[in-house]
Amino acid sequence: MEHTIQLICQTTALSELRKFLDKNLSQIMLSEKDKHQVTLAVEEVCANLIIHSHHCNGSDHISLNLRKEDDRIVFEIKDKGKAFNLLDYEAPDLKTVISEKRKGGLGLILVKKIMDDIEFESQGGTNTCRLIKFFGS
Amino acid sequence: MLSIETLQEHPHFILLPKGEIDASNSVQLDESIRKLAENGAKSILVDGSAIEYISSAGLGVFMSYLEDFQEQGISLKIFSLSPRVLEVFQILGLDQLIPIFPEKEAALNAN
Numbered sequence: 001m002e003h004t005i006q007l008i009c010q011t012t013a014l015s016e017l018r019k020f021l022d023k024n025l026s027q028i029m030l031s032e033k034d035k036h037q038v039t040l041a042v043e044e045v046c047a048n049l050i051i052h053s054h055h056c057n058g059s060d061h062i063s064l065n066l067r068k069e070d071d072r073i074v075f076e077i078k079d080k081g082k083a084f085n086l087l088d089y090e091a092p093d094l095k096t097v098i099s100e101k102r103k104g105g106l107g108l109i110l111v112k113k114i115m116d117d118i119e120f121e122s123q124g125g126t127n128t129c130r131l132i133k134f135f136g137s
Numbered sequence: 138m139l140s141i142e143t144l145q146e147h148p149h150f151i152l153l154p155k156g157e158i159d160a161s162n163s164v165q166l167d168e169s170i171r172k173l174a175e176n177g178a179k180s181i182l183v184d185g186s187a188i189e190y191i192s193s194a195g196l197g198v199f200m201s202y203l204e205d206f207q208e209q210g211i212s213l214k215i216f217s218l219s220p221r222v223l224e225v226f227q228i229l230g231l232d233q234l235i236p237i238f239p240e241k242e243a244a245l246n247a248n
Binding site for chain 1: 138157159160161190192193194196197200203204221224225228229230231234
């Protein structure tokens, strides 16, 4: 099972992303809690790319491929642009978020807490971020 | 889609966000809270019963006011969150930093 969606790099595309995930995750044996959590994590990565890598430029796109494998579900997010390697990003601690009155920074903490594995590669101008959730984890 | 109603139950101000809060609209939540604080509100309660979804953009709004409100003596409480919205606060441990109550009465009665 595999599904792909192209999203325009504007934050208004996030609700479209949630609808896509809601529709396609319903075919997968995941608990409601896990469906909600992986939706949140995928949205956080996409929102981060849309806002910080693409500056909400409506002529840019990112793509999301959702793939079910035997023991896992893989969300592959591709974009062209300045590479943002989630693995190199040191998430701020909550105290820093509060004291600096940052409205961002929490999303990637969520992604790291929710997903079981994160992979990143950048080749030929295309960045690929893979978020992996194992069934029953 | 997000709409936010503001109700006054003297001396409290109650915000009622309805819909999904994400990076496209969290600024509305931010503005609603900021306006109340600028207009002198000392007790702001967020009725979370109609929040269908919240991402980190929405959580970040609440977090960004924690210190200022503490210094200014403004109380910010949240009540009636659905289990799955509450869970997002819990994943990050924000439920330990922001007073969250199961229902309105408990929020009103808490110091």
